[in-house]
Amino acid sequence: MGEDVRETVDRRDDPRGVTPWDRAPWRAAALAWAGSALAAHGLRETGERRVRLRPWSVLTRISVEDGEPVWFKANPPASAFEAGLTEALSRWAPAHGLRPLAAVAVDPARGWSLLPDGGPLFRDVLDAGPADPRAWEVPLARYAELQRDLTPRTAEIEALGVPAARTAGLPEVFDRLVAANTALDGDGRRALRALRPRLADWCAELADAGVADCLDHADLHEGQLFAPAPDRFTFFDWGDASVTHPFCGLLVPLRAARARYGPAVLPRLRDAYLEPWGGAGADAAGLRRAASLALRLGAIGRAGAWARLFPEAPAAGAGSGAADSARWLRELLTEPLL
Known part of the structure; x- marks a missing residue:
């Protein structure tokens, strides 16, 4: 150079x-x-x-x-x-x-x-234009199409080293995260452990919903996709990704849309994302129920990414992602966005 x-x-x-x-x-x-x-x-x-x-x-x-x-x-x-x-x-x-x-x-x-160079960030396009509560509809549909099309390659994706957090195994992932986290206080740890039976039921129901596990970006906010042309989007920054239920990927973009436009936009955006999955064998009500479960369980993926990138140091504290991981684990105790 x-x-x-x-x-x-x-x-x-x-x-x-x-x-x-x-x-x-x-x-x-x-x-x-x-x-x-x-x-x-x-x-x-x-x-x-x-x-x-x-x-x-x-x-x-x-x-x-x-x-x-x-x-x-x-x-x-x-x-x-x-x-x-x-x-x-x-x-x-x-x-x-x-x-x-x-x-x-x-x-x-x-x-x-x-x-x-990927062109302008989606965030910059949103900031520069008039407020449009429907702005996330097309990128969410494109993301769903990408996930759907990649589903046959799930084993190849795991072979690349992408972490596996399969839906049926999420209770065990949850157990490891809770047990290893040093930032949870006693009340938080007890509440999460009390939640565990219900969480296992949610995972079992989601695993049986008829949509196979595949690649999930896990952090698809406005700064993680390019918008180089109208209705064209490029997804990047896959460092938090895992193989899990695809609908878990809704959590971060819906939170971003709610922060920008308010909660009233969420049902429409969820349905825009679910439309490409309509051929997966589930009816609209079943897909929405699966999305609701995944919106809650997606917090496990976020907690896992922080724990993976910043593992507990021998003295814990500054070098770890324990506080961020604990924050996402506590999200499991709240009602889902939809």
Whole structure:
């Protein structure tokens, strides 16, 4: 990579962990790999390099001569599968995934990827336009279509290292999360353990609802999809993903829509998401019941992502995601959005 390139670094203090960017050998290896991947695509870095450091990733915007910027991403070990998953999605669902620049632009073992610019974020499009409570309808339908189309590839997705949190096994996932969490107080732990029989019933009912487990993004908020053209959406940032009931993926986008537009929009958005699933053998009432169960159980996936990315340290405290994981576990005690 060019030595004359200007570099700006965006650091955010976060007690949950540090990135490897400040380790000179790692940084040199990452930049050399990115430079080789650019060269394989006939590109050369120029201008300004913008580095964003977060405990969950190193993200670098690289300016290139005569072209749109490209992005280098490095995931931590717990989400290193994202690089291979991103490459696979670019082949399996090219209309909905970012395509790596070249075959050498993904290193699954190290969790590195070099990707093209995806265009404007959905969040920026929403902020720039008039308030439209129906704005989430099309992206949710597209997301459902993506999940449905990927269902036959579920075993391949798990083979890439995407964590399995199968619907029938969610009670055991819940047990492990509650037992390991150090941020739950006594009352919270007792309440969750008392909930366990009902939670097992919800999981069993959802597993029998007629919709197979498949890929769930698990964190599909407004900043996790691009909107490069009208009615076209690209889903990215799969580091929290798991294989579970697909409807669990409704939790985060419906929370985002409620925060922006209020709760009245939720039934319409839920139904927009469920429409592509209408051929799965369940009637509308059955699909809505399944969505209600999944909206509650989706909190297990969010708790699991925090626990996975920031595991408990021997002394717990600052380096762990225990507080965030506990917050999502406590969400199981509340009524679902719908």
